[in-house]
Amino acid sequence: VELIIVGVIVLAAVSAVLFPLLRRRPADVLPAQPAALEDRIASYRAALLAGTVCDRCLRDNPEGSRYCADCGRELDVATADNPAS
Numbered sequence: 001v002e003l004i005i006v007g008v009i010v011l012a013a014v015s016a017v018l019f020p021l022l023r024r025r026p027a028d029v030l031p032a033q034p035a036a037l038e039d040r041i042a043s044y045r046a047a048l049l050a051g052t053v054c055d056r057c058l059r060d061n062p063e064g065s066r067y068c069a070d071c072g073r074e075l076d077v078a079t080a081d082n083p084a085s
């Protein structure tokens with residue numbers, strides 16, 4: 001009986017170590033061109049800072065946009081005639 005308990009503990013320990021390693025696999029599916037990915041991240045970051053990321057569909061719209069280019073939702077952007085609430 002003790003052997004079974006030890007076996008279960010070892011199995012749990014091994015799977016605890018292997019599981020994160022297996023979960024890391026999706027990183028291999030990232031775009032082949034890291035530069036393109038970095039550009040995408042940079043543009044999304046700029047949109048986040050500008051407040052032009054759509055609440056509804058999460059699209060990053062160009063800075064200065066007042067409406068989402070994807071779904072048409074009005075963006076919550078602070079402008080001269082539309083101060084942020």
Ligand SMILES: [Zn+2]
Pocket residue numbers: 054055056057058059068069070071072073
């Ligand atoms: Zn949208």
